[in-house]
Amino acid sequence: MRNWYMYLHALDGMEELYTRDDFAFFRNFFCQHPEAEKVIEAIKQTGRIEWLNYDKANHVSMDYLAYAKDPEGFAPNCKVPTMVIFPEDDMFLWKTQAADTPSRMDAECRVEIIQGGHWSMLDHPDDVNKLMVEWFEAPISTARQDVKEA
Amino acid sequence: MSLPGSTMKIGGYSYHVSDQGDGDKVAMLVHGMPDDGSCWKYQAPALLKAGYRVIVPDTLGYGRTDRPVEVEHYKLEKIIEHMFEIIETLGLRDIHLMGHDWGSAITWPMVLQRSATLGASMARHSKPRSGCTRS
Structure with missing residues (x-):
C-alpha cells in the first residue's frame, strides 16, 4: 500500500520525527522531491508542520469504508x-x-x-x-x- | 517560496493567492503536500504565455496563507469551500482546473460538485480518495 504515509501522518510525534536530526527522516521520506531543501527552509520559519493536519482531519480509511459499502454510490x-x-x-x-x-x-x-x-x-x-x-x-x-x- | 500574489480574506482566513495575467481563459492550479503555490513555478509562465489568467493559491497551512495549528481547520469540505470562495470573489467563470497530490483531492470534488463552473480539469497524480480509482 503506497499511501501508508497518510496513516503515519495522523499519528502523534510525526512533526518531531520529521524535524529532528536536521530533518534526516524528512529528507529520506521526500527523497523524490526536487526541492525538498526549500520545503525544509519553509518549515524552519515556524518550526511547525501544520500541513500534517490534512491527514489528521481527513482519514482516508473512511473513504475506503464508504467505497467498500457502496462502490457504485460512493461518488x-x-x-x-x-x-x-x-x-x-x-x-x-x-x-x-x-x-x-x-x-x-x-x-x-x-x-x-x-x-x-x-x-x-x-x-x-x-x-x-x-x-x-x-x-x-x-x-x-x-x-x-x-x-x-x- | 510562494508565487507573487496578494492576500484575500477567505473563509475567515488570510489566503495568499497569485493572480497573474488578464486573458479571458482562466486556469487555477492547486498544490499538494508538502508544497505551496511555488510548485507551479514552471506551469504558470507556460499558461501565461498561452494567454491564460493563472490563479494559484497557497492552501490553508502552507506558504503565506494562514497556518492554524488546530486539526479541525483542515477538513476537506472546508478547503473546497475556500477554493470556490476564491473563484467567486475573483468573479471567475469557465475555469481550467489542475491539482497535484492533495490538490487533486481538492479539485476532484470541485469538478463533481460544480461541473458548470469548470471547463476542463487535470488531475495530476490523483490522491487516492477511494479504494481503486482516483481522487
Missing part, C-alpha cells in the same frame, strides 16, 4: 473533461489509479503516463507543460480517450 461519475498525468516513477500512488479513471468518467478522459517522479511538474516541467496547454486548448470533441506510455 458520481465526473462530467468534466479530464486528463490524468501519472509519472512512471511515482513512489506514492498507483498507476492503476490513473488507468482506471476513465471508468469513472461521463466525459472525455485522457490518461498520460510520463517519465518522472511524484513531483513531475518540477522534474519534467516541459513534458507537463506541453500536455497541460495541449489539453486545455483542445476542442472537447477531439480529446483522446486512451492511455499513453512514456
Whole structure:
C-alpha cells in the first residue's frame, strides 16, 4: 500500500520525527522531491508542520469504508473533461489509479503516463507543460480517450 | 517560496493567492503536500504565455496563507469551500482546473460538485480518495 504515509501522518510525534536530526527522516521520506531543501527552509520559519493536519482531519480509511459499502454510490461519475498525468516513477500512488479513471468518467478522459517522479511538474516541467496547454486548448470533441506510455 | 500574489480574506482566513495575467481563459492550479503555490513555478509562465489568467493559491497551512495549528481547520469540505470562495470573489467563470497530490483531492470534488463552473480539469497524480480509482 503506497499511501501508508497518510496513516503515519495522523499519528502523534510525526512533526518531531520529521524535524529532528536536521530533518534526516524528512529528507529520506521526500527523497523524490526536487526541492525538498526549500520545503525544509519553509518549515524552519515556524518550526511547525501544520500541513500534517490534512491527514489528521481527513482519514482516508473512511473513504475506503464508504467505497467498500457502496462502490457504485460512493461518488458520481465526473462530467468534466479530464486528463490524468501519472509519472512512471511515482513512489506514492498507483498507476492503476490513473488507468482506471476513465471508468469513472461521463466525459472525455485522457490518461498520460510520463517519465518522472511524484513531483513531475518540477522534474519534467516541459513534458507537463506541453500536455497541460495541449489539453486545455483542445476542442472537447477531439480529446483522446486512451492511455499513453512514456 | 510562494508565487507573487496578494492576500484575500477567505473563509475567515488570510489566503495568499497569485493572480497573474488578464486573458479571458482562466486556469487555477492547486498544490499538494508538502508544497505551496511555488510548485507551479514552471506551469504558470507556460499558461501565461498561452494567454491564460493563472490563479494559484497557497492552501490553508502552507506558504503565506494562514497556518492554524488546530486539526479541525483542515477538513476537506472546508478547503473546497475556500477554493470556490476564491473563484467567486475573483468573479471567475469557465475555469481550467489542475491539482497535484492533495490538490487533486481538492479539485476532484470541485469538478463533481460544480461541473458548470469548470471547463476542463487535470488531475495530476490523483490522491487516492477511494479504494481503486482516483481522487
